[in-house]
Amino acid sequence: MDNDVSAGNSSTSTLGHLALGLTLLAFGIGHTGVIDGVTAADAVSLALYVGGIALFVAGLLEFRAGSGFTGTAFVGLGAFWFTWGTGADAQVSSHAAGMFLLLWALFALSLALGSAGGGLLAQGTYGLLFLGLLLLGVGQFADSDGLGKVGGWLAAVAGLAAWYGATAALAKWPTVLPKRAAGRGVTATG
Template sequence: MDNDVSAGNTSTSTLGHLALGLTLLAFGIGHTGAVGGVTAADAVSLALYVGGIALFVAGLLEFRAGNGFTGTAFAGLGAFWFTWGAGADARVSDHAAGLFLLLWALFALTLTLGAAGRGLLGQGTYGLLFVALLLLGIGQFADSGFLTKAGGWLAALAGLAAWYGATAALAHWPTTVPRRAAGRGATATG
């Protein structure tokens, strides 16, 4: 996921990525309508406590350990999930909800750009989150069920990526694809 989540490291970064992954999975699946009777509103408790509070605390611990990027990602996303979960019962217009999601999409874009050089899995997670929030926000403005479902699927994929990265760190699974030489008989020149 990033430099903090390498195979064998069981730091707060791993716990934070698990919290992010589980919350994104519940949030995303709820928006897809793939499971009968399950909506995004059913993810409110998970978003509030696991995605909000636990992820925010993991972010603070990452800041304390000197990991500025991971601290920013976890504390910021913890604030997103807490705000989303706490405001779930509030009556807001579709445009206000869309604006909320679009503003947080900008935060996810910042994380995507900031994750450059930290591994494709981490950058992919934040990139998928960015596109998911973008589609969900536009879907709110346009009252489009199709965009909402597409955003939900991308959020679920981002959740799977975050979950895999954390699980890989605990289970000593690979998080990168080994590079192969350009072709048969290729050698490095130097």
């Protein structure tokens, strides 16, 4: 790649958030069972190529541009999706699957805590991802379909948040709510 080519800018971040959002939506909806005949296993191709490879490359471009947090988030989550996508057909115990999900839940928790200055949308996306993976992991250990479904819903909502953030960046929509005045009767002029 030519050194004069700009890489890792807000367009890369937007692409990464779109990839994360779409993959989380497919993964989450697959776990909810809300669409008859659609399971999380149906999201494997999307997870492998969009969530895994595209997100990983977007993360590398973010690192190149000097964005350590976004680079870490995209490369780490790209590794998660690639690993999940390539291992989906493997015969593993429910406890091994639960441990995998719980370890990645810790990664998502680190992202949620690290995004404290990045706004409510980023914190919400990574916080919901943490809770979703946590419940999916615990559901594997407890053999609980109910926990898995709730975890799936949380992952799907995290996907919607990531998707909205990326779409808002493209469409120049607001990503924060306007702040209200500090008290009753306070106006803009004092």
